[in-house]
Amino acid sequence: MFGDMMGMMEKVKVAQKKVEETKKRLDTVYLNQASNDGLLKVExxxxxxxxxxxxxDELLEDKEQLEDYLILTLNKAIQKATDVNEAELSAVAKEGMPKIPGLT
Structure with missing residues (x-):
């Protein structure tokens, strides 16, 4: 029983390490988002x-329009990044977790 527990704990440690490595790797994954008309681009x-x-330049002439563009485009970009981030971390965590009866 304790051997199984030790093996599970080791698998959890390996999974945690992979999650941390994935987080670092995600700093190098760049995503781009543009407004529908391409006047604002975010990376x-x-x-x-x-x-x-x-x-x-044309967006700089209208402060309110620029603010609207920033809000819409940044929210889309953040959502896209969140989706990628969660999918990657979930896959790594799921892959490394030990099979625990009743939880799988």
Missing amino acids: LTANRNIKKIEIA
Whole structure:
């Protein structure tokens, strides 16, 4: 029984290490999102760190319009990054978890 428990604990440690490695790797996965008309472009990592924002000159003329564009485009970008992040971390965690009767 204790051998099984030790084996499970080791698998959990390995899974935790893989999750941490995946988190680091997701810092290198870049995603792009643009407004529908392409006047605003955002680049961020799968860990939801914004790396670049490109704004067309015509958007700089209307503060309210620019704010709307930023809100819509950033929310889409963050959602896209969140989806990638959660899928990757879930897959790694699920892969490394030990099979526990009644929980699988």
